[in-house]
Amino acid sequence: MSGEWPSHKQVEASKAQSLxxxxxxxxxxxxxxxxxxxxxxxxxxxx
Structure with missing residues (x-):
């Protein structure tokens, strides 16, 4: 991600994946x- 913060979609996807x-x-x-x-x-x- 070249040092950028993850997008809202990426954060939500990560939470869903973790769950x-x-x-x-x-x-x-x-x-x-x-x-x-x-x-x-x-x-x-x-x-």
């Missing part, structure tokens, strides 16, 4: 959120 990892629930939704956040980061951060 899914701990509980085993919502894995598909967490994966979708993570994909969206990653896709949005490409234009923003030039990844």
């Amino acid at each position: 899914a990892d701990r509980t085993g629930k919502g894995k598909q939704k967490a994966n979708e959120m993570q994909s969206e956040a990653d896709a949005a980061a490409v234009p923003k951060h030039g990844l």
